[in-house]
Amino acid sequence: MTTTWIIVDEPGVAGLLDTARNLGRPTAAVVVGPHELAASTATAGVDRCLWLGETGDAPVEAFATAVAAVVADGAPGVVLAAARPSARALVGAVAATLRAPAMVGAVGVETDGDTVLVEREVLGGIARRTERCDGPVCLVVDGGGVPEPGAAVPVEEVTAEALAVRVVENRPSSAPQVDLAGARRVVAVGRGLKAKEDLALVDRLAEAMGAAVACSRPVAEGSGFLPKDRYVGVSGRTLTPDVYLALGISGQVQHTVGIRGAGTIVAVNTDADAPFMKECDYAVVGDLYTFVPALAAALQS
Numbered sequence: 001m002t003t004t005w006i007i008v009d010e011p012g013v014a015g016l017l018d019t020a021r022n023l024g025r026p027t028a029a030v031v032v033g034p035h036e037l038a039a040s041t042a043t044a045g046v047d048r049c050l051w052l053g054e055t056g057d058a059p060v061e062a063f064a065t066a067v068a069a070v071v072a073d074g075a076p077g078v079v080l081a082a083a084r085p086s087a088r089a090l091v092g093a094v095a096a097t098l099r100a101p102a103m104v105g106a107v108g109v110e111t112d113g114d115t116v117l118v119e120r121e122v123l124g125g126i127a128r129r130t131e132r133c134d135g136p137v138c139l140v141v142d143g144g145g146v147p148e149p150g151a152a153v154p155v156e157e158v159t160a161e162a163l164a165v166r167v168v169e170n171r172p173s174s175a176p177q178v179d180l181a182g183a184r185r186v187v188a189v190g191r192g193l194k195a196k197e198d199l200a201l202v203d204r205l206a207e208a209m210g211a212a213v214a215c216s217r218p219v220a221e222g223s224g225f226l227p228k229d230r231y232v233g234v235s236g237r238t239l240t241p242d243v244y245l246a247l248g249i250s251g252q253v254q255h256t257v258g259i260r261g262a263g264t265i266v267a268v269n270t271d272a273d274a275p276f277m278k279e280c281d282y283a284v285v286g287d288l289y290t291f292v293p294a295l296a297a298a299l300q301s
């Protein structure tokens, strides 16, 4: 019987474990990171926990070939990694070594003997497709939160050589840090916002609401009014705030797929026929340049 492998480079792997357990195969984790990460993974409900040792000043990616060798040696069927940049790099190396497909956007996976059926969102999230893989397959899925600790298996240390890359400096980003994932209220702007300076209006409203500021993709990737880590949607962030206030965003599915789990959605748009107006709980047909200062003033008073 094949083994379901999970690649662990950060603590948030509960989603990977759920997916692995549903396959009903033995599960093994290969851990790249400090010993504490290996120790917590060993209590997360896996059958085996292999640890590549302390990484020192080498980045996670320096262990790509070592991870691939460990997994290749362990009868892999399905190999799971979280949708994070370093985990993607590791699973890519595993796929190349196994000559297996590497697939992103998996929302469901089942096995039937050696056949793996993978369900994925396609066409920007408007459709789901099932694909059949006859052999090992590497999947990038939602990593999930930190798993609850349970019974421990031993941590098996494996000697691993890091590739020739070292961290020479870490320094904080000059961009303001925003905890979008943890924000309970989010104000998001789209192309209805005409100029970067106008973000000051939005910031004032967000402050009055106790909200974080996000945006649609063109605002980050086109006009560059906000950093790329602030855009919401199929190729951006998935958010689950209690309140999502969308200002001047048309509401194309590639955007709204990122807020399916949001509580109350309010859309403000000059166009009563914009797609968002049918997707939201409250629709305000109006100019954001009138609405935003008025709501900020009302909240402040």
Ligand SMILES: Cc1cc2nc3c(=O)[nH]c(=O)nc-3n(C[C@H](O)[C@H](O)[C@H](O)COP(=O)(O)OP(=O)(O)OC[C@H]3O[C@@H](n4cnc5c(N)ncnc54)[C@H](O)[C@@H]3O)c2cc1C
Pocket: 124, 189, 190, 191, 192, 193, 215, 216, 217, 218, 219, 231, 232, 233, 234, 235, 236, 237, 247, 248, 249, 250, 251, 252, 253, 254, 255, 268, 269, 270, 271, 274, 286, 287, 288, 289
């Ligand atoms: C493969 C693929 C992946 C994509 N991924 C993403 C993604 O992850 N996230 C994402 O956001 N997009 C994504 N897109 C782009 C997406 O399809 C839309 O083009 C994008 O979301 C539109 O952004 P927008 O609503 O800000 O701009 P627009 O579509 O231009 O809409 C602007 C809206 O503002 C309204 N408006 C104008 N002036 C005002 C005003 N003064 N007051 C109020 N309303 C006003 C207009 O009526 C209009 O509805 C993707 C596209 C593709 C093809």
